[in-house]
Amino acid sequence: MSINEIPIWAADAAAAILQTVLKKDPFTFHHCCRVGLAARQLGKAMNLPEFELAILEYSGLFHDIGKIGLSDSILLKPGRLDENEHAIMKNHAEMSIQIIRPLTKHAFFRFLVPGIRYHHERFDGKGYPIGLMGEKIPLIARAVAVVDSVDAMMNTRPYRQALNWDYVQKELIDYSGTQFDPNLVRIYLDAAKNGFFEKEALKDDVVIQHILRAA
Numbered sequence: 001m002s003i004n005e006i007p008i009w010a011a012d013a014a015a016a017i018l019q020t021v022l023k024k025d026p027f028t029f030h031h032c033c034r035v036g037l038a039a040r041q042l043g044k045a046m047n048l049p050e051f052e053l054a055i056l057e058y059s060g061l062f063h064d065i066g067k068i069g070l071s072d073s074i075l076l077k078p079g080r081l082d083e084n085e086h087a088i089m090k091n092h093a094e095m096s097i098q099i100i101r102p103l104t105k106h107a108f109f110r111f112l113v114p115g116i117r118y119h120h121e122r123f124d125g126k127g128y129p130i131g132l133m134g135e136k137i138p139l140i141a142r143a144v145a146v147v148d149s150v151d152a153m154m155n156t157r158p159y160r161q162a163l164n165w166d167y168v169q170k171e172l173i174d175y176s177g178t179q180f181d182p183n184l185v186r187i188y189l190d191a192a193k194n195g196f197f198e199k200e201a202l203k204d205d206v207v208i209q210h211i212l213r214a215a
């Protein structure tokens with residue numbers, strides 16, 4: 001098997017893992033599915049090859065699965081987290097990696113680790129877990145960070161209503177170069193303006209269809 005091969009059972013493994021997330025927290029399940037899809041689409045707008053698109057998609061699918069390791073009092077808290085709770089919450093990316101660790105003996109799953117581990121890094125180096133800066137943050141993680149934030153803003157949370165597209169667009173521009181990779185913000189907004197994401201939606205999304213069918 002070449003290093004650039006996606007195991008034929010990868011979608012089944014993803015569906016099984018995501019089932020666990022669904023049982024614990026449907027919001028996180030749907031968020032992971034949406035982010036997986038959006039990450040693939042952003043990758044297409046970046047003109048990445050198919051293998052990288054798959055890495056983006058699976059990295060998005062798995063980025064937050066570690067949240068099932070959080071207590072319900074934190075995961076389902078109907079308000080903003082306090083400092084202590086936030087510190088615990090920050091472990092979720094590493095817990096996501098722990099969940100897929102048995103699969104990382106297969107090359108494809110090893111490629112997913114950086115995008116998951118570093119999806120909360122910020123372009124200005126003020127993110128976590130280690131404060132990587134700029135292009136030191138793996139590209140996959142920078143891409144997941146953009147689509148993760150967009151999805152978080154566009155959906156209702158216990159402590160606020162969903163924000164509208166105009167607001168989201170302004171946030172992306174305002175935090176371009178501080179939170180987000182400015183180049184990716186530009187690609188994302190250009191693609192959105194041209195209706196790229198609507199056109200691409202669910203076109204080739206076999207993995208996510210598979211996961212949703214299993215749900």
Ligand SMILES: [Fe+2]
Nearest residue numbers: 063064119120
């Ligand atoms: Fe996250």
